[in-house]
Amino acid sequence: MTTERLDAGAVRASAERADASRSGAAVAGAEEPGAEDRDVPADSLRVLFDPESVAVVGASGNPEKWGYWLASGALAGRHRRTVHLVNRRGGSLDGVPFLPALASLPAAPEHIVVAVPPQHVRPVVAEGLAIGARCFTVITSGGTGAGTGEDAADTERGLASLVTAHGARLLGPNCMGVVDTESELRLSWGDFPSGQVGLVSQSGNLALEIGRLLARAGQGFSRFVSLGNQRDIDAADALDSLIAHDATRVIAAYVEDFRDGRRLARTLAAAHAAGKPVLLLTVGRSEASGRAAASHTGALVSARAVVAAVCRDAGALLLDTAGELADVALCLLAAAPGGARLRRIAVVGDSGGQGALAADALSASGLEVPVLSAATRAAVGAYLPPGAGCGNPVDLAGAGEADIGNYARIARTLLLTGEADATVLTGYFGDYATANPAQAARECDVARELAAAVRESGRALVVHTMARDTPALAVLRQHGVPVYERIEQAATALAATDRLRRTGPQQPATPPPPPSPLPIATAPHRVPDGGYRTVRALLCSYGMVFPAAEFVSTADEAADAAHLIGFPLVLKAMGLAHKTEAGGVALGLADEAALRRAFGRMREATRADHYVVEAMARPPYAVELIAGVRRDPAFGPVAMIGIGGVTAELLADTTLAMAPLTPGRARELLLSLRHAPLLTGWRGAPAVHLDAAAGALCALARAAVEHPELAELEVNPLLVHPGGAVALDAHGVLA
Structure with missing residues (x-):
């Protein structure tokens, strides 16, 4: 296997291309095989951070190549561990000869660093597994083989499966390496000053920037883990290891792809409980990382907003820049x-x-x-x-x-x-x-x-x-x-x-007991569509309250329904995302003549085929809320509550939390809104029924959790008032 073309510039360029390709979404969607809920003991990574022996495959005597920096870094710790250097072309560094292959080593190394061209990665890993290696750090990028895109991803998944099937661990591929200043392990390119900050990063260059900022202030790293493409060892694994690492006092992380977000949230909470503050950077603040939304909920719940809510509830801190991270880390280390x-x-x-x-x-x-x-x-x-x-x-x-x-x-x-x-x-x-x-x-x-x-x-x-x-x-x-x-x-x-x-981890919500059997949902069933009629029936089965209603197609059917329900009424056209703007809502219809006139105007304006006639709900001192759940690709169902109605997106007064919710947590979310005084009694008005509002949120969240076929589920407006809470409209988006 050749190392002639794996120079530092090429590896760094490919790593930056991978950074760019990942940075389009703050919370990536596709879960990897093996990304299921798994809590790996931190000591299982001992061979990553403090191995008894290391082999660098692709070692070089040329300072322009990655193999040189990896080899020289490994040799710096040879008084603590056995170091082997491998290059089939021969050579030496600092008096240590390069051996032609892993099979030439006198004993199996615990940790193998792979810095060879992509087509040689799998053979090297297979050879290392055959002799008993327990950990691989794969620097190489480019899919570790032929192909690009999904083919390359499949190749990397196959490599990870090969490694883990043998009980070994894999860092990378496409990573910058690993550094542990306490164990004097330096398997990376660049300088990493010693200190008390543990860093986990998907960007190598960002790690170098943070390192320089810390060094100027007299601080540095206790550990650095470059995650790369996270085919085995992921952010949660690396963060878990830092919680148990005595030399680490502050944990920092740059993560673009959160994989199993709920597991990561538990890790962040565990770090807080252990007295290890976590400072997190991610992407997604700009409109460039936004996406089209099929509902108000989708428009109001960005990927970064979800991460911010997770950090808030886990007791971590979401920051914006490398400089801010370094500044806060210094203050945390200095504070009592x-x-x-x-x-x-x-x-x-x-x-x-x-x-x-x-x-x-x-x-x-x-x-x-x-x-x-x-x-x-x-x-x-x-x-x-x-x-x-x-x-x-x-x-x-x-x-x-x-x-x-x-x-x-x-x-x-x-x-x-x-x-x-x-x-x-x-x-x-x-x-x-x-x-x-x-x-x-x-x-x-x-x-x-x-x-x-x-x-x-x-x-x-x-x-x-x-x-x-x-x-x-x-x-x-x-x-x-x-x-x-x-x-x-x-x-x-x-x-x-x-x-x-002044923040601390929230207790995770446990699913509430099953609802009382009702005709529509004695057990969770698949929702066939996201229309109002279907979603309304679903939410009613979970205990949400809606006004009396009849679904109709003609003016005569609407008149018949009106006499069953009683005036005043509301008429709404079905199948519209923004009914009010489209002329699809008529309020306060006092008699049949008004109903028929409204029906004619609405049919002309919307061309809708189906309509609903509902009792007019107008309780005094009511406040309109919006409540929704969006299924995040990494964190699962995320509940949103905010000030609703037609001004929901204008005010953008919302807060988020992972679903399901407890009643107590739902109340906290309501009271955290900027406009919360409207709920608790503004200018002498009576307070709304917060328990009823919280109950409606819990019902909505539970319905979304139990129906994964819905990517989004929304009630807008949810009318909360001193006597209770009533949902006036609902909408779902199928996954």
Whole structure:
């Protein structure tokens, strides 16, 4: 097998092409064979992260090739494990000769890294399995064989099946490798600084970017796992391993393809319970990653919104950029362990302008900048010039220039008072030695005093400074004090840390007991279509309330139905997605003449074949909601609740959670809406019947869970009022 053409540029280019091909959807749809619910013990990946022996197949002595970086990285840990280098053309690296084949090794390696051209991947893996290898990291991309698209995917699935059938594990294909700085395993291209952040990523270059950002701030990785195409080891497996990894204090992940989303959600919740905060990046914020929708629910439930809801309920944090991830990770590592909030912030600025802008940035991020007590103002004021502001923000007004030690004295005072959860120092500190090198030693001493005050108080100190990479800042970073170049970075990091600490995993909902037997659904049955008549009957069988109704085709049938139901009435045309805009709804019809006139106009406007005559529901103090369930390809049925009616998409006031729901969870969702005061009694109006509204949500969610033939199920509007909840329209979309 040849390694002549597997150079670093080619592998990196193919990896980036794979990144681009995957980035079109935040939550990919196709589940892999073996993607069923599986909880793999974290210690099953010991051979991935800390093998007793490693073989690099495709090793090279040429620094332009991936085989060189993999081989040199493996050799860096040879004092901890046996390292074999394989290349059929021979050669050597660092005095270690290349052997011609795996069969030439004196003993079977536990972990084999495969960096050979695609057509040679399967033979290498088969040879490794034959000699007893237990783990394979496949760097190679391009489908690991001939073909593209689905043919390549089938080839990769076949490779994974071959590996797992032998009880071994597979990382990749099309991955950048794996790094464990604690076990000194470096099987990847690039530099990975050591630190306390564990990273799982589907993008190699993004991992390098995060690594550099962390390194500049004095941090780095405890582990890095490049997932590649996730044909065996997936994001949940890798994250599970980090939960049990003592060297990892913060977990970061970039995931595009969530595979078994519910399993991943359980993993995120387990990490939160273990005190390991998870910071997640994914794609899908732009309209470019949107899709056409067949209902209001589809329009209002984006793939990223689902991920955001999952993170919220699992106690993880969904972020937007690599820089934001690095900033938040630094703040989390610096903050005192445990669940203490970081809500109240004290600000110390070198100038009134910097202090005021810092206060604005913190407040805009949802944090508080409280007025300090008289005693604290007096204690701080003792170090300030006369007239300096000390109410919060504290204006140093030259006190730092007068005596650089005042930075530590004032910060220590604020940290120890307990009136603030964290202190932000903004301005010039760290830059004195730049202008006057003679001050370098003193400035470093003050940095150590600041770090000591943090340890003594048990509270966080965050430094924003115009300086960059000076000795004093290095001291702060060495002691775990985060340093930011821009105040908005500090504000975002503190706010995100506080948000993470005030959220916790929701208890997963268990399906409610079966409904009482009703004629239509003594047991779940397949729904033949998504029309109103069918969906209405389905939801009635789950306990939802609808107005009395008759389905008709002619004006005479409508008149007969009206006399059965009683006036006033509603007439609706069937088969329209947006009935109101199309002239397919007539409200408050008071008599037969009005009904017949409305029927004629509606038939002319819509050309509909079927109509429904319904009792007019107009309870006082009612609020229109929209409730829906969309079957997400990765996370399964996801429930949505929001302010509904014709303004549903305009207001876009919705919230999501995985279905099914408990009544308590449904109430929480209702009360989390921006317009929730409308439900609890706005301007003296009575509150709506929240229990009835929650019950309707639970019924809808359960119906969707038990009917997977429906890709979407929606009620809009759901009219909630002080006396109960009644559904006025319903719609389904067949999968």
